[in-house]
Amino acid sequence: xxxxxxxxxxxxxxxxxxxxxxxxxxxxxxxxxxxxxxxxxxxxxxxxxxxxxxxxxxxxxxxxxxxxx
Numbered sequence: 001x002x003x004x005x006x007x008x009x010x011x012x013x014x015x016x017x018x019x020x021x022x023x024x025x026x027x028x029x030x031x032x033x034x035x036x037x038x039x040x041x042x043x044x045x046x047x048x049x050x051x052x053x054x055x056x057x058x059x060x061x062x063x064x065x066x067x068x069x
Contacts, residue, residue, distance in 0.1 A: 008051060015055050015059050038065055
């Protein structure tokens with residue numbers, strides 16, 4: 001299922017804000033981390049309705065990706 005593009009953009013902004021706060025980063029760096037993550041790719045492709053998961057959970061997924069590198 002594909003989410004409404006406007007709602008997705010808002011969700012992305014909230015996730016980026018959480019990443020910036022968790023890692024104490026400027027929003028630009030958090031933006032890059034999120035948009036270059038596998039999590040973003042899966043959400044944007046509508047895989048497994050990931051857009052339905054909480055912002056906090058998705059921010060943690062991005063954190064796990066970063067730590068795995």
